[in-house]
Each structure stands twice: as C-alpha cells, then as structure tokens.
Amino acid sequence: MEQFVRKALSPYEVYTRADWAELRAGMPLTLSLDDVIRLRALNDPVQLDEVSDIFLPLARLLSFYVESAQSLHNSTRRFFGRTDAKRPFIIGIAGSVAVGKSTTARILRAMLSRWPSSPKVDLVTTDGFLFPNAVLREEGLMEKKGFPESYDRAALLSFLTDIKAGKPNVWAPVYSHLVYDIVPDERIVVDQPDILILEGLNVLQTGKLPRDGRGIPFVSDFFDFSIFIDADEADLQRWYVERFMRLRETAFRDPQSYFRRYAEISEQEALETAVGLWTRINLANLRENIQPTRLRADLVLRKSASHAIEQVMLRKL
Numbered sequence: 001m002e003q004f005v006r007k008a009l010s011p012y013e014v015y016t017r018a019d020w021a022e023l024r025a026g027m028p029l030t031l032s033l034d035d036v037i038r039l040r041a042l043n044d045p046v047q048l049d050e051v052s053d054i055f056l057p058l059a060r061l062l063s064f065y066v067e068s069a070q071s072l073h074n075s076t077r078r079f080f081g082r083t084d085a086k087r088p089f090i091i092g093i094a095g096s097v098a099v100g101k102s103t104t105a106r107i108l109r110a111m112l113s114r115w116p117s118s119p120k121v122d123l124v125t126t127d128g129f130l131f132p133n134a135v136l137r138e139e140g141l142m143e144k145k146g147f148p149e150s151y152d153r154a155a156l157l158s159f160l161t162d163i164k165a166g167k168p169n170v171w172a173p174v175y176s177h178l179v180y181d182i183v184p185d186e187r188i189v190v191d192q193p194d195i196l197i198l199e200g201l202n203v204l205q206t207g208k209l210p211r212d213g214r215g216i217p218f219v220s221d222f223f224d225f226s227i228f229i230d231a232d233e234a235d236l237q238r239w240y241v242e243r244f245m246r247l248r249e250t251a252f253r254d255p256q257s258y259f260r261r262y263a264e265i266s267e268q269e270a271l272e273t274a275v276g277l278w279t280r281i282n283l284a285n286l287r288e289n290i291q292p293t294r295l296r297a298d299l300v301l302r303k304s305a306s307h308a309i310e311q312v313m314l315r316k317l
C-alpha cells in the first residue's frame, strides 16, 4: 500500500530500458561505434546499443523541447515587439564523481550537433569554476573539492547570465584533472551556441535563498532541461577505484600529474588511497549534496552495476 501511494505521488513516469528504447520512433542513428569509442571516458564501457536505446529517444525528446522553447521565446519577442538575440537552450547534467557524466555529455553533444538543422552545441564542465588550490588551501577546503563551497558560484551564475542573454564570446576558466588545479591563463570561450550542455556534480544544488528575495539563487534556474545520472554507492565506489587504478598506468605517470606519487606506491597502498579519497571526499559529497538534488532533475538515468542504463525516469509533473 505504502509503495502504491509513493508511486502515485511520484513526479516521474518510469520506463524500463526496453520501453524507453521504443520511443526512438525511427530517429536515425548518426553515431558509429568508432565515434562512441572516441567519445567515451577512461573506464566507461558505453556501447553503441546504449546510444540507440537510450540516447536516440532522448535526442528525439529534446528536439521537441528545443523547438517549443524557441517558439515560446519568439512569442515573448513578438509580445514586446523586440528583436533581441537568440537564447541558447541549456541542458544540465548532474551526478556523482565517476558516474559517467563526461561520456554522457560528449555523446549527447555529438548527437544533437548532427541534427538536420546542424545546431551549434557547446559543452562546459563546472570544474572550471572551482576555486584555485591556493584559495582552497587558504580556506581549508582541499578535502572539500567538489562540495558547493569549493566553487565560485557568483562567477558561474554570471557566466550563465551572459550566455542566456545571448552575449558573444563569454569565457570560463579551465580546470585540469592532471594538475588538479585551475590552469592560469587558459579559458574556454562560448560564442552564442544554440544549445549549451553544462555538466558537473553541483548543477542542481540550491543553496540558501537570499532573505531579501533579491538575486538569482540557483544554477538550475538557467536550465531548460536537466538530467541526473544515478547509480548505487557500491557501484560508484568500484568505478572510482577501478578508474584510479587505471590512471596509475596512464595519467598519473605524467610528470605534471598531481597524483604522480600514487603511480609509485604498491597496489595495496594505491587501493587504500583510492578508497580513502572516495570515502572522505566523493562519497561524503554524494550523500550530503548531490544525491539530495536527484529529484529536481527532469530526467533520471539509472545505471546498473554493469554501467549500462537500466531505467529512465521522466518528469511528468
């Protein structure tokens, strides 16, 4: 009974992978297996059937939403008799560290940019808005990287405000996973895209509402559509640790790598280090800040232990 009431009250329509895949409705597959291999991140085993079963129906849904958003914006322009700049459609992608946000964002970007209208699709990750390590150290936040307080939220909001207003050449700072810090003098420029994908742990977080009612408090206020990628904690830990162990063979060997020392310790010590980083930083952040935002998303993609998406939940209310 309790489960029945909970289901009736849920704001989501729940689809199995097979049911969701049906909603592709003839949408043509524009990515090849080579494209998928090129786009997927280290340790992400995503396959071409994930593209046809999950991403094609999603791209079809988004094509309706983008069209409706443009039409709504045109109505507002007509009402005011204005000819202001086009407004990009902004998609937010949230979820834990190691859940596969970057692969999802890159596949989605490639698919949307291959629509017949050839829209300009840009992708930005929120790590560029982390405070530099020097600031995090001063504030005692080095073990809180990825937590809400480790980001320059004002800069991120100002970046989104400019993009949504249709300004040309809006820039964002760049973060390097290799050096584990913001890269001085490097920037990414976003120039009036039709669609912007913003990917990061924190994009659905709410923060405190200002008491005086002024200001724009949430990053998600800028989203036309939001996606949360969900998985069990035990699977996430396994993916994080496996990736860490693979990075020891690759990126950590680079003399510039912040994690250089972890390429040299024993396998057992490396495992303990990875589990420690996962538990102290990323699991704590998942529980305190990320997981509670899941039900704010328009779409939840739920991954199984094999990394494949097994269930899709689409907001109906």
Ligand SMILES: Nc1ncnc2c1ncn2[C@@H]1O[C@H](COP(=O)(O)OP(=O)(O)O)[C@@H](O)[C@H]1O
Pocket: 041, 042, 095, 096, 097, 098, 099, 100, 101, 102, 103, 177, 178, 243, 247, 251, 259
């Ligand atoms: N220490 C690291 N060195 C190099 N690349 C890394 C490191 N940690 C994570 N990455 C890469 O950074 C990207 C983002 O990782 P993460 O924030 O965990 O998000 P997600 O796994 O959801 O995409 C991934 O492509 C991952 O492979």
Ligand SMILES: CC(C)(COP(=O)(O)O)[C@@H](O)C(=O)NCCC(=O)O
Pocket: 097, 125, 126, 127, 128, 145, 146, 199, 200, 201, 202, 277, 278, 281, 282
């Ligand atoms: C850089 C990140 C905070 C992710 O940033 P995002 O792009 O999601 O804003 C994360 O990948 C990270 O490095 N966390 C710190 C703990 C760790 O080293 O695993």
